[in-house]
Amino acid sequence: MSRAPRSAAARRSWGEDDTGCTILHVDMDAFFVSVEILDRPELRGLPVIVGGEHRGVVAAASYEARAFGVHSAMPASRAKVLCPQAVVLPGRHARYAEVSREVMSVLADVTPVMEQVSIDEAFLDVSGAVRRMGSPVEIARWIRAEVRRRSGVPASVGVASSKHVAKLASTHAKPDGLLLVPADATVPFLHSLPVGALWGVGEKTQQVLERHGIDTVAELAATPLTVLHRTLGVAAGQRLHELAWGVDARRVEPTRVEKSVGTETTFAEDIADRAQLERVLLRQSHECAARLRADGMVAWTVAIKVRHADFTTLTRSRTLAVPTDLAHDVHSAARDLLAGVEIPQAGIRLLGVRAERLTAAATTGVQSALDDDPQQARAERAMDGVRARFGSQILRPASLLGNNRHSAFKSGSGDLS
Incomplete structure (x- = not known):
C-alpha cells in the first residue's frame, strides 16, 4: 500500500527556522x-x-x-x-506539456537559478530572491498559490539546505503541502527515514543493504565506511554515507542540457501493417518536433524503438546531415529506419521515436534541413500557434484524421532526459 498523506501539522513538524534553507524542490502532485x-x-x-x-x-x-x-x-x-x-x-x-510550461513560468518569475529535472518537477535556489520576495518559506507559499492560480493544479514544495533533503521534503509534503526541514534538523530528519528513501537507493541496492541488516538511514549512517565500501563499492558506499549525514554539495544547475526528447506508443493490439505504423511515426514525429520548437532545440539524431510481442526490443538511429526541429525531417528519418526493420507477421506491440543529440537552435550556427523549403517550416510553426491558442488536439496532419483505431498510451512521452 502507498504511504498515507501526512497531515498539515506533520508537514510542519521539523521546525520553522528557514535560515540557510534556500533550496526548494517543487513537485506537482500526481501531475x-x-x-x-x-x-x-x-x-x-x-x-x-x-x-x-x-x-x-x-x-x-x-x-x-x-x-x-x-x-x-x-x-x-x-x-x-x-x-x-x-x-x-x-x-x-501535449496537454501536460502546456500545463508544465505554465508551472515553469511561475518558477522562472522567482529566480533564473532553476533546474527543471522533468515535466513536473524542478529545483530552485532562491538565495537571490529573498530580499525581493521574503523568506524561503514565504517564497514557497507564494509558488504554491501562484501555480494554483495560473495553472489550476496543486504543487508540493520542500524547503531545505540541500537538493537531496529538499526533494525528500517535497515527497513528505504531498499531497498539496509544504515541508521545511531546517538546517539543524537535517540529520534527525534523514535518520527517521527508511534506507530506501535515500537518493540512489533503488530496489536492488535496498535488498543488498537489508541483507546486511541495514533497514534505515540511521543504520546506514552508523555503518563503518569500510563495510559500505565492501558491500556497495567505494563510490556508491561513500556517496550514500555522505547523504545519510546530510552532506550534499550539488548546486542547482540552471543550464541543464537536454539530451533527447521522445514519445512511444504501446498498442491495444499488435500491428503488422507498415502503413499504420508509419502513421504512428508521423504523429509521434509531430509531437517530438513541437516539443523541440517549444524548448528552442534542434536534434542531430533520430532514433526509433520497436518492441515485438515477445518483448524483444530493438533500436535504430540515424545522424542527420544538419539538425532539425521539423516533423517532416524527423518522420522521414524514422520511416527510413523502420523500413530496415523486419516486422513479424504477428506484428509489434510498441513503437517509439526519439530526437537525440539536442542543441540550442539559436547557437547551432547551421540552417535546419528544410530552410530551403520555407513553406514547410512556416506550416509547422503556424500549427504551433494554432495549438497554443485553441488546444493541442485542434490541429493534426490530414492523414491522421479519424485514425483512432489503435489509440494507446504514450508510455515514454513524459521524459526529457
Missing part, C-alpha cells in the same frame, strides 16, 4: 492525473489512472487509486486487478 481532473472536474475524488488502458504501464495514479496499491510503472493488468473500479484514461502529453 498527469491533476491535469485530467482540471479538464474533467467530475473525476475529483475518484480512483483515476492515466495510461495503461490497454497493455502498457501506469503513468500516474490518483491518491484514491494509490490507496488500492496502484502506482506508476505498474503493469496495467496488475492495476486493474487491484482497482477494477478505476477510471482509466489515455495519456495526453
